[in-house]
Amino acid sequence: MSEEVKIVEVGPRDGLQNEMKILSTEKRVELIRKLIGTGLRFLEGGSFVSPKAIPQMENSDEIWDSLRSESADLCFLVPNQKGFEVALQAGVKSIAVFSATSDAFTRKNINRSVEESLDQFEPIVGEAKRKKIRVRGYISTVFGCPYEGFQDPKKCLKVTERLFKMGADEISIGDTIGVAHPRQIASVFGLLKKGFDIRKIAAHLHDTRGMAIVNIREALGQGVRVFDASIGGLGGCPYATGSSGNVATEEVCWLLEGLGFKTGVSVARLLAVAAWVEKEVERALKAKFYLSGPKHLYYDEPQSME
Amino acid sequence: MSEEVKIVEVGPRDGLQNEMKILSTEKRVELIRKLIGTGLRFLEGGSFVSPKAIPQMENSDEIWDSLRSESADLCFLVPNQKGFEVALQAGVKSIAVFSATSDAFTRKNINRSVEESLDQFEPIVGEAKRKKIRVRGYISTVFGCPYEGFQDPKKCLKVTERLFKMGADEISIGDTIGVAHPRQIASVFGLLKKGFDIRKIAAHLHDTRGMAIVNIREALGQGVRVFDASIGGLGGCPYATGSSGNVATEEVCWLLEGLGFKTGVSVARLLAVAAWVEKEVERALKAKFYLSGPKHLYYDEPQSME
Numbered sequence: 001m002s003e004e005v006k007i008v009e010v011g012p013r014d015g016l017q018n019e020m021k022i023l024s025t026e027k028r029v030e031l032i033r034k035l036i037g038t039g040l041r042f043l044e045g046g047s048f049v050s051p052k053a054i055p056q057m058e059n060s061d062e063i064w065d066s067l068r069s070e071s072a073d074l075c076f077l078v079p080n081q082k083g084f085e086v087a088l089q090a091g092v093k094s095i096a097v098f099s100a101t102s103d104a105f106t107r108k109n110i111n112r113s114v115e116e117s118l119d120q121f122e123p124i125v126g127e128a129k130r131k132k133i134r135v136r137g138y139i140s141t142v143f144g145c146p147y148e149g150f151q152d153p154k155k156c157l158k159v160t161e162r163l164f165k166m167g168a169d170e171i172s173i174g175d176t177i178g179v180a181h182p183r184q185i186a187s188v189f190g191l192l193k194k195g196f197d198i199r200k201i202a203a204h205l206h207d208t209r210g211m212a213i214v215n216i217r218e219a220l221g222q223g224v225r226v227f228d229a230s231i232g233g234l235g236g237c238p239y240a241t242g243s244s245g246n247v248a249t250e251e252v253c254w255l256l257e258g259l260g261f262k263t264g265v266s267v268a269r270l271l272a273v274a275a276w277v278e279k280e281v282e283r284a285l286k287a288k289f290y291l292s293g294p295k296h297l298y299y300d301e302p303q304s305m306e
Numbered sequence: 307m308s309e310e311v312k313i314v315e316v317g318p319r320d321g322l323q324n325e326m327k328i329l330s331t332e333k334r335v336e337l338i339r340k341l342i343g344t345g346l347r348f349l350e351g352g353s354f355v356s357p358k359a360i361p362q363m364e365n366s367d368e369i370w371d372s373l374r375s376e377s378a379d380l381c382f383l384v385p386n387q388k389g390f391e392v393a394l395q396a397g398v399k400s401i402a403v404f405s406a407t408s409d410a411f412t413r414k415n416i417n418r419s420v421e422e423s424l425d426q427f428e429p430i431v432g433e434a435k436r437k438k439i440r441v442r443g444y445i446s447t448v449f450g451c452p453y454e455g456f457q458d459p460k461k462c463l464k465v466t467e468r469l470f471k472m473g474a475d476e477i478s479i480g481d482t483i484g485v486a487h488p489r490q491i492a493s494v495f496g497l498l499k500k501g502f503d504i505r506k507i508a509a510h511l512h513d514t515r516g517m518a519i520v521n522i523r524e525a526l527g528q529g530v531r532v533f534d535a536s537i538g539g540l541g542g543c544p545y546a547t548g549s550s551g552n553v554a555t556e557e558v559c560w561l562l563e564g565l566g567f568k569t570g571v572s573v574a575r576l577l578a579v580a581a582w583v584e585k586e587v588e589r590a591l592k593a594k595f596y597l598s599g600p601k602h603l604y605y606d607e608p609q610s611m612e
Contacts, residue, residue, distance in 0.1 A: 150604050179602040181564040182523070187606045210513070210557050210594035214520040217488070251516050258487040286592075288516035296485040298456050300493045 005261040006042060006226040008172070008202060009035050009249055011277070012063075013044035013077060015234030017056045018245060021281045025059040029066045031280070034273045035231060036072045039265035040249075044096070045074035048083035061090040075136055079110070084124045088131070095128055097121040098138035099163070100176075101155040102145035114155075118162050129167040137163035137171045138204065142188060143180035153188045157195060170200050172228055175215070178208025178236075182218035189222035202226035205247050206236060207287075212247035213255055220259070227252055232274035233287035248287035250274060258299040268294055311567040312348060312532040314478070314508060315341050315555055317583070318369075319350035319383060321540030323362045324551060327587045331365040335372045337586070340579045341537060342378045345571040346555075350402070351380035354389035367396040381442055385416070390430045394437070401434055403427040404444035405469070406482075407461040408451035420465060428472050435473040443469035443477045444510065448494060449486035459494045463501060476506050478534055481521070484514025484542075488524035495528035508532035511553050512542060513593075518553035519561055526565070533558055538580035539593035554593035556580060564605040574600055 012032050016023060023031070028046070035043055045067065046060025060076055067074055068091070075094040078084045087095050099117045100106050106117050121137075128135050141148075142156045156173060163171050173188065180188075185203075192201055203219045203226070205212040216227055229249035236245015250270040253263045274290045285291070318338050322329060329337070338349055351373065352366025366382055373380055374397070381400040384390045393401050405423045406412050412423050427443075434441050447454075448462045462479060469477050479494065486494075491509075498507055509525045509532070511518040522533055535555035542551015556576040559569045580596045591597070 144602050144604075149602060153606075177602065178598065179604075181560070181605045183564045183566075184606045207516070208594060208598045209560070210516065210519055210554070211561070213516055214523050214561065217520050217523060248516070254487070254515070255517070255520065258489045260489075288514060292484065292514045296450050296455060296483065298450075298485075299487045300459075300490045 002260050002262045004225070005256050005263055006202075007040060007249065007252065007263050007265060008075075008226065008228045009040045009043040009231065010204070010228050010246060011035070011044075011231040011234040011249065013047055013057065014228075014246060015230040016281075017047065017054050018235035019056065019281045019283070021283070022056050023280055025062050027280055028063055031273075031277065032063070032067055032074070033070070034276060036070055038269040038273060039263070040072065041264065042073045043075070045076050045092075047077035047079070048086040049077070049079050061086060064090050064092050073134070075134070078124065080120065081124060084127070087133075092133070094134040094136065096136040096138055097125060097163075097168070098140065099159055100140035100145070101151045101159060102141040102148045104147035105141045105145045105176075108147065114159060118159070118166075122166050125163075125166040125168060135168045137168040138174055139163070139171060140174045140176040142173050143175040143184050144177050146177050153184075153191050156188055157191055160192060160196060160201075164196060164200075170202060170226065172202040172204040172226075174204040175206050175212075178206030178212070180205065180215055181211060182214055185215045185218040186222060189219055189224055193223050198223040199225055202228055204228040206245055207233065207247045208236075213251055216247070216252060216255060220261075227256075229253075231270060232277050232285040232290050234277060234281065234285070248274075248289060251287065251289045254289060268297060308566050308568045310531070311562050311569055312508075313346060313555065313558065313569050313571060314381075314532065314534045315346045315349040315537065316510075316534050316552060317341065317350075317537040317540040317555065319353055319363065320534075320552060321536040322587075323353065323360050324541035325362065325587045325589075327589070328362050329586055331368050333586055334369055337579075337583065338369070338373055338380070339376070340582060342376055344575040344579060345569070346378065347570065348379045349381070351382050351398075353383035353385070354392040355383070355385050367392060370396050370398050379440070381440070384430065386426065387430060390434070393439075398439070400440040400442065402442040402444060403431060403469075403474070404446065405465055406446035406451070407457045407465060408447040408454045410453035411447045411451045411482075414453065424465070424468050424472075431469075431472040431474060441474045443474040444480055445469070445477060446480045446482040448479050449481040449490050450483050452483050459490075459497050462494055463497055466498060466502060466507070470502060470506075476508060476532065478508040478510045478532075480510040481512050481518075484512030484518070486511065486521055487517060488520055491521045491524040492528060495525055495530055499529050504529040505531055508534055510534040512551055513539065513553045514542075514551075519557055522553070522558060522561060526567075533562075537576060538583050538591040538596050540583060540587070540591070554580075554595060557593065557595045560595060574603060
């Protein structure tokens with residue numbers, strides 16, 4: 001029996017909220033259905049933010065309504081108390097909260113220090129747990145901050161500890177600007193696995209420098225078994241030159257399946273969904289595996305990849 | 307003391323011969339000088355082919371004339387007896403010959419079977435060795451052929467054996483269409499290290515599916531210490547949608563230096579040369595590290611990268 005790895009598909013939220021083209025609620029529902037059809041069981045469904053701030057995520061409650069009976073864990077981002085109330089109203093079963101290691105980053109994004117952002121989420125997470133809602137915590141800028149640069153791994157340790165103490169079920173460690181090197185992956189996850197249950201920790205990597213796949217390889221070696229990824233590499237400020245986004249789900253699954261891990265996801269089907277998404281977002285995706293096409297899908301022997 | 311890894315810069319030959327824009331002899335000399343300035347000591351200088359067939363490589367003998375006094379090993383591709391005579395005339399000290407694992411591939415490219423291509427090179431390599439000229443052998447399509455698909459690793463073993471027997475000093479194992487998975491890297495180099503001195507074997511990887519860097523990580527684990535790479539990912543049919551070429555030298559050096567290997571090459575200087583090359587080839591390079599820019603150059607602590 002091969003070991004299972006959990007893939008968290010973040011395309012419908014972290015991906016789409018960074019795309020210029022705004023997809024209708026129906027299209028977003030269709031995307032999530034297609035993604036579930038590839039075998040994915042954990043997906044970000046949307047975000048309960050103001051549609052004025054992020055119009056890409058409007059009507060996330062309707063997305064939940066349309067998909068609540070699907071056999072998949074759909075997670076919704078909750079930025080504050082108000083968003084949490086909408087989440088409760090909608091009856092979602094999984095939410096995500098977020099902070100970072102860098103005060104400069106949280107101040108710039110949510111006008112709070114890291115500590116203040118955690119103070120704000122503490123009662124939300126407590127209330128969610130009492131209501132049996134699963135909680136995922138995101139920590140941004142763990143490997144580098146656009147304003148502060150290098151981040152000491154101990155900062156991540158501190159934020160992780162606080163989020164677990166609040167009651168978070170899983171914590172996703174983010175390389176927000178995609179600068180991590182395998183050496184840094186080893187330091188950070190090496191520290192985390194000493195202090196916490198590594199099975200509850202995810203790696204959220206961006207492929208900005210083309211290092212995401214080797215970083216996942218390194219994280220696997222450190223015991224990480226949960227990886228965030230985005231179909232076709234969706235997201236990541238695609239219009240800014242030099243910026244590229246989330247690591248592509250099809251590349252992550254291709255790597256993992258070939259290494260003998262079981263993702264439950266079909267790479268061939270992911271490539272087909274990426275082609276559909278590319279038309280919908282109306283811009284050329286840049287993820288290399290997708291661009292190279294669905295030919296020659298084999299590892300060390302010819303095989304069917306369906 | 308950190309272990310040394312040899313980088314073979316193939317941008318000026320394998321890179322440029324696949325670019326639409328033809329660089330003048332002077333520009334190619336300038337490029338090689340700049341590359342040597344980054345610390346690179348092994349480079350492809352050009353190819354003794356007909357300028358009618360490959361105008362990008364015209365006057366490769368002049369390139370050698372201009373650069374013969376540089377403290378770098380400049381290698382020139384020799385496709386046949388006629389090319390070898392030009393090489394001898396020019397007085398180069400390093401040549402490269404090439405074959406593949408796939409008969410369909412060699413037939414399509416040089417109208418010969420693999421065996422026939424090796425028969426043709428045998429006297430050339432013999433003569434080169436008698437004249438104390440270093441010989442590099444390239445083997446294409448080791449991990450997959452565009453016409454035949456999957457390739458049995460034993461085919462590579464057979465071609466490698468024959469090339470070493472002829473007298474080749476180093477053999478470069480090519481993932482020509484960029485389909486290799488780390489699992490296949492492990493099988494192929496695992497076999498090769500059993501039969502041959504792995505220090506004389508190079509990995510020549512393409513980043514078509516975004517797997518080149520993780521494949522290099524895997525090859526390192528198998529004992530490979532010679533890697534081919536191309537500045538800024540130059541080459542690889544850049545105008546064909548979905549095609550991408552050689553792994554970028556700056557990404558390879560970034561990976562290796564951070565893992566504690568010594569390449570002798572400055573990543574910051576490579577990024578500057580990539581910017582220069584991009585202007586000269588008049589098309590946007592796609593290599594991710596280059597696109598993301600020279601900011602945040604650190605591994606697990608802040609450091610100077612010059």
